[in-house]
Amino acid sequence: xxRINLRPWREELREERKKRFVAAxxxxxxxxxxxxxxxxxxxxxxxxxxxxxxxxxxNKITLLDKSISEIKKLREKRSxxxxxxxxxxxxxxxxxxxxxxxxxxxxxxxDGVHFKKLxxxxxxxxxxxxxxxxxxxxxxxxxxxSSEWFTxxxxxxxxxxxxxxxxxxxxxxxxxxxxxxxxxxxxx
Numbered sequence: 294x295x296r297i298n299l300r301p302w303r304e305e306l307r308e309e310r311k312k313r314f315v316a317a318x319x320x321x322x323x324x325x326x327x328x329x330x331x332x333x334x335x336x337x338x339x340x341x342x343x344x345x346x347x348x349x350x351x352n353k354i355t356l357l358d359k360s361i362s363e364i365k366k367l368r369e370k371r372s373x374x375x376x377x378x379x380x381x382x383x384x385x386x387x388x389x390x391x392x393x394x395x396x397x398x399x400x401x402x403x404d405g406v407h408f409k410k411l412x413x414x415x416x417x418x419x420x421x422x423x424x425x426x427x428x429x430x431x432x433x434x435x436x437x438x439s440s441e442w443f444t445x446x447x448x449x450x451x452x453x454x455x456x457x458x459x460x461x462x463x464x465x466x467x468x469x470x471x472x473x474x475x476x477x478x479x480x481x
Contacts, residue, residue: 400436401436403432405426405429406430413470416469417467417468430451449467
């Protein structure tokens with residue numbers, strides 16, 4: 294006898310294939326979702342680690358900036374201290390010279406000449422004074438010229454003024470201060 298299969302096997306096969314397709318599709322979607330989730334977790338983890346490293350570096354940079362500013366302040370203080378030390382040393386070294394300059398200044402001033410104002414700017418001495426006559430001013434300039442401590446006397450102005458009821462000459466004079474060998478000065 295012949296066997297006839299009356300079951301709808303093609304529809305069952307289609308249903309079976311459809312179920313496998315849906316299962317494969319759902320599995321693929323789940324696998325894709327898991328892969329996307331894992332890759333997102335890995336990216337988030339890498340980003341947070343990099344942010345942690347960046348924050349660590351930023352903290353270290355801040356500390357280094359503070360150290361650099363402290364070093365700059367210390368260098369400024371050091372340079373100020375060195376400048377002060379140089380000024381103090383120059384003042385101590387010039388102390389006897391200033392005394393000798395004033396001593397020589399007193400020696401070169403002839404009678405009848407009085408100083409109203411003295412100003413020492415570096416090596417240049419500016420004098421404002423009063424003299425009884427032009428001859429006294431000329432004598433003062435000759436004395437400056439012959440002194441070892443002064444050179445280049447330069448008379449910039451002379452004008453007539455009334456001083457203590459008398460007619461006097463007010464003058465402006467500049468002189469360059471020099472420093473002769475101190476050992477020779479002590480010996481003479």
